[in-house]
Amino acid sequence: SSCERGKMSFFASCAEACGLSFVFNYFWHILVAVVVVYFGRGYVGGPVVPSRPARPIGVSPASKGTGRVIPTTNPATGEQLGDPKTPMHALTVAEVEACVAAARVAQAEWAQTSFAERAAVLRDLRAAILEHEEEICQASMRDTGKTRFEAGFGEILTSCEKLRWLESNSEKILSPDYRSVPLLLGIKSARLEYLPLGVIGVIIPWNYPFHSILSAAAAAIMPGNAALVKVSEWSTYSKTLYERIIREVLAKRGHNPDLIQVLPGFGETGEALVRSKGVDKVLFIGSPATGKRVMHAAADNLTPVILELGGKDPLVIFDDVNLEWAVAIAMRGCFINLGQNCISSERVFVHRSIYDKFSAMLADKVKSTLQAQPTKGHCDFGGMTMPGQVDIVENLVNDAVKCGAKVLAGGRRHPKYPGNNFFEPTILANIPPQARILSEEAFGPVATLIPFTTEDELVKLVNGTLYGLGSSILCADTKKAERIGKRFDTGMITVNDYGVSYLLQALPFGGCKHSGFGRFNGPEGLRGFAREVSIASDRFGFRTPVPRLIQYPVDPVAPSIISSAIRLIYVEGLSNKAAAAVQFGKLFLQNPKQLLISA
Secondary structure (H helix, E strand, O other): OHHHHHHHHHHHHHHHHOOOHHHHHOHHHHHHHHHHHHHOHHHOOOOOOOOOOOOOOOOOHHHOOOOOEEOOEOOOOOOEOOOOOOOEEOOOHHHHHHHHHHHHHHHHHHOOOOHHHHHHHHHHHHHHHHHOHHHHHHHHHHHHOOOHHHHHHHHHHHHHHHHHHHHHHHHHHHOOEEEOOOHHHOOEEEEEEEEEOOEEEEEOOOOOHHHHHHHHHHHHHOOOOEEEEEOOOOOOOOHHHHHHHHHHHHHHOOOOHHHEEEEOOOHHHHHHHHHOOOOOEEEEEOOHHHHHHHHHHHHOOOOOEEEEOOOOOEEEEOOOOOHHHHHHHHHHHHHHHHHOOOOOOOEEEEEHHHHHHHHHHHHHHHHOOOEOOHHHOOOOEOOOOOHHHHHHHHHHHHHHHHHOOEEEEOOOEOOOOOOOOOEOOEEEEOOOOOOHHHOOOOOOOEEEEEEEOOHHHHHHHHOOOOEEOOOEEEOOOHHHHHHHHOOOOOOOOEEOOOOHHHHOOOOOEOOEEOOEEOOEOHHHHHHOOEEEEEEEEEOOOOOOOOEHHHOOOOOOOHHHHHHHHHHHHHOOOHHHHHHHHHHHHHHHHHOHHHHOEOO
8 A cells, every 4th residue: 555655665764764775675575585494494405414324225125126027118109118138027925035034124224323324214215206307207207197296296296395494393293201109109210212123015006106115114114114115016126226216315324224225016016015024014005906905914923004095085165166266276186196096086075056167167177187108208297007906997987977977077988098097087967876976986187067056065075985085175264174074984084185295294193984093294193113012110219119009919908008098089079188198197006017118
């Protein structure tokens, strides 16, 4: 306003009169710099750590497989990846055990390192990611068919932020947690410590091959563990590059590079990892069906598991939001990585009053995008990774159409790429409740648009699946969105955005129902990779006295004295406490030897 401009001119004139015009002119630059430095403290720098002599990078035990050959093909082009003369072999059961043995050796040494040394490794990994960004992205693109845009977000940004958060917060989160003690035990101290578990077995899917390795391994090693990450047979080509980057960082810092290993193989390789007696905990990311098999295999050794399974996430759009903004978020929620996301917004609930308009706008936006082979040039969407998943998506869409759903966009395999894994970004409307796609996970580029009118109707629809991973709500009234979101059977709620909860590494990630249990990310996820040990010790450094009252053989009067002491401590009301004190004093005076301290 003119008033505000006048104030600024007045301050500028005063600054010039005082010879401070330079400071005033650059005030905003200085302010921004201060803010960046203050809030960016966790993004730069780090403590000085002990120097260790570098080690040879060596050959990973996980690269010595002799099992079945694993085909490595670019799903978007069909071209073979790697040298056919030196194919990738799956690890046998015995070879998995060799990996576990090597990891246990590395872990025993790693467990003795300080948090500063561990953070330094993560800091070097972050630098290596930035140095090898293009290689990492290109390998992911060839392995999965994703675009460079999606690789940058899903592989690089998420990994760097994961490492930054762990670097900055792990020591605080994993430090001893001192707890209160009751008056009766005032001479004791109580604390909870987070110690290494040992070897963490991880089984990951194919949708983000680099980030899934890095994210799980980084969180596993910070409490002092080793990590064995079994990658999907559908994204094995990139394993060699990714493991080499990690081993180089560890070896350069003087640590055993076998601390983190990337295991190639099929289902039997993963089963061998889960069943190994040398694995102390398992993290599985994948489908509910496979998750059940993992639980069954882990049960033989009572190995604890974290399961992050499928999702059928809702995106809710109320009638008080800007529709262009809502369309932009829906495009990202439904179609980023071509819908191959556990938190993909497969169900879009739109208020009935804006349903038709929103549907048309979203369809127009989808039709304006380009789907092509990402390694051949710029495009908005690439191909899907698994041929079998394309079949699942196609069958679900065809079933919905057969039931009476209307296709507003897409709805078929891309006609330009009939031999490859291209299914067009699809929008379905007017979907009958019996259509399987409303309840079964598609894990592909399909947005199902579902109208709602009342809050109760919405909650019933949202909770009408077996899944309960995440949810997103777009609403001008934030309190209303949060209130309704808390009625959803999900583990996560995002208000007025999509997907940001995963970048907020301080928040745990996970769901309920058939979407699994346990958490990764956040303090809860980090502590989930630690062995929680409760420690009760002497507060003042001298031996705890033992009164004759609680010694064996038990004196006949001991139960009465103990009972009166319990009442004195725990009874409510001043008069009751006074009566208990009198009774305790009377018994004590009659039996003074009972409170004597033993030698």
